[in-house]
Amino acid sequence: MPVGHVLEFAGVTKRFGPVMAVDGLTARVEPGVVTGFLGPNGAGKTTSLRILLGLVGATSGTATIGGKRYRDLDHPLQTVGAALEASSFHPGRTAANHLTVYAQAAGIAPRRVDEVLGLVGLADVAGRKVGGYSLGMRQRLGLAGTLLGDPGVLVLDEPSNGLDPEGIKWIRGFLRELAAQGRTVLVSSHMLAEIQQQADALMIISRGRLVFQGPLYALTEPDEYSTVVDAPDRDALRAALSARGIEFEVLRSGLSVPGSDPADVGATAAAAGIALSTLQRRGPALEEVFLDLVNGTRVHSSAAGMAPVAPAAEVPAPSEVPASAPEPPGTPEDAATLPAANPDDPEVLENAAALEESPDDIPATWDADHTKTDSDVEADEFFSRFDAHAAAEAAADADAGAAASIPEGRATTDEPATDESEDQR
Numbered sequence: 095m096p097v098g099h100v101l102e103f104a105g106v107t108k109r110f111g112p113v114m115a116v117d118g119l120t121a122r123v124e125p126g127v128v129t130g131f132l133g134p135n136g137a138g139k140t141t142s143l144r145i146l147l148g149l150v151g152a153t154s155g156t157a158t159i160g161g162k163r164y165r166d167l168d169h170p171l172q173t174v175g176a177a178l179e180a181s182s183f184h185p186g187r188t189a190a191n192h193l194t195v196y197a198q199a200a201g202i203a204p205r206r207v208d209e210v211l212g213l214v215g216l217a218d219v220a221g222r223k224v225g226g227y228s229l230g231m232r233q234r235l236g237l238a239g240t241l242l243g244d245p246g247v248l249v250l251d252e253p254s255n256g257l258d259p260e261g262i263k264w265i266r267g268f269l270r271e272l273a274a275q276g277r278t279v280l281v282s283s284h285m286l287a288e289i290q291q292q293a294d295a296l297m298i299i300s301r302g303r304l305v306f307q308g309p310l311y312a313l314t315e316p317d318e319y320s321t322v323v324d325a326p327d328r329d330a331l332r333a334a335l336s337a338r339g340i341e342f343e344v345l346r347s348g349l350s351v352p353g354s355d356p357a358d359v360g361a362t363a364a365a366a367g368i369a370l371s372t373l374q375r376r377g378p379a380l381e382e383v384f385l386d387l388v389n390g391t392r393v394h395s396s397a398a399g400m401a402p403v404a405p406a407a408e409v410p411a412p413s414e415v416p417a418s419a420p421e422p423p424g425t426p427e428d429a430a431t432l433p434a435a436n437p438d439d440p441e442v443l444e445n446a447a448a449l450e451e452s453p454d455d456i457p458a459t460w461d462a463d464h465t466k467t468d469s470d471v472e473a474d475e476f477f478s479r480f481d482a483h484a485a486a487e488a489a490a491d492a493d494a495g496a497a498a499s500i501p502e503g504r505a506t507t508d509e510p511a512t513d514e515s516e517d518q519r
């Protein structure tokens with residue numbers, strides 16, 4: 095069974111020129127539960143996750159997985175599965191083909207591709223090109239990719255985006271199951287209503303700063319709750335509460351007793367022989383609490399002193415932002431995330447060559463609907479580095495006179511491909 099790890103953000107700060115994307119984020123994510131990473135658009139969630147995954151360097155502070163930075167992990171793909179965008183797949187490749195490339199590059203057995211596609215409900219469409227997939231299907235494929243290495247940590251950026259209600263229900267159960275197996279599951283979202291259904295614990299950020307961390311129920315304080323009680327004989331109920339010195343407000347729907355426990359109110363009514371028609375606990379609307387936290391009008395003790403105090407300045411578009419500390423190309427983080435390819439494997443080379451497919455192979459919907467995102471660029475970079483690596487290795491082998499010893503099987507995998515799987519891929 096995969097082992098979950100604690101994720102730790104320690105004073106993480108990231109500046110993009112004048113934009114403070116993440117501002118001293120200190121938080122801890124525990125295994126065994128689904129943790130929601132919540133914040134409005136532009137709050138700094140994706141940047142924090144990218145720092146955790148070594149895709150971008152922090153200006154200061156550290157983010158670790160089981161005490162190690164991503165680049166120091168011995169087996170990154172078997173430790174962390176991450177999906178930061180649903181659309182970072184090449185539209186001209188099939189789902190199975192895509193995952194096969196990743197699996198081969200990481201030395202993961204090809205049968206795992208079929209397993210994970212089955213787990214996310216894509217087995218029947220594994221042979222279809224991803225360009226024809228709906229957003230929800232691409233989300234499922236992203237999730238399948240994260241599971242390839244059977245990792246103990248899952249980091250998912252807005253995984254419910256584009257899912258229909260049935261898909262949302264499915265992913266909720268699926269993530270809970272993964273967490274129940276002891277994995278660490280961190281899921282970002284900008285919608286409380288969505289994360290409320292999925293997560294047991296919450297980390298909320300606003301303008302790059304932590305404004306809450308803890309279990310969902312701790313979002314509100316116990317004294318913010320009241321008991322709403324009513325009886326067919328409301329006058330008798332009022333008299334019984336008053337006789338005990340219990341203060342209440344009169345609502346249309348009954349009597350509201352602030353800061354009380356429904357059990358105590360019920361016992362008072364029972365002692366006076368009053369039958370009740372309503373006995374309910376009511377709290378503040380979580381959506382209001384969330385908005386107050388992100389607007390800075392409510393400060394929670396879990397993030398005391400860290401909440402934003404002033405409205406954010408207008409944020410320039412990324413393209414207008416001069417990079418004060420540009421990321422060096424080919425950082426050690428990049429190298430660590432690039433699994434070694436086996437250049438001798440004919441299928442690896444064939445897969446790499448498939449990327450050069452004619453644009454006619456790409457469904458028209460892709461061109462019409464899709465704008466290239468950072469993640470697409472990352473995917474392209476991944477494959478181009480993959481190709482370059484394979485070509486360099488092949489050239490080195492040829493120089494050494496090793497070309498004649500090209501193996502026929504898959505040196506990076508532990509089982510031969512079947513005819514069926516070859517056809518599908």
Ligand SMILES: Nc1ncnc2c1ncn2[C@@H]1O[C@H](COP(=O)(O)OP(=O)(O)OP(=O)(O)O)[C@@H](O)[C@H]1O
Nearest residue numbers: 110115134135136137138139140141284409412415
């Ligand atoms: N590469 C970049 N260059 C400049 N600014 C950036 C870059 N990436 C992010 N930002 C800025 O950093 C801030 C945080 O962005 P980030 O994408 O982390 O937020 P988010 O919480 O994930 O938002 P969303 O929910 O909209 O995805 C935003 O102001 C954003 O414009």
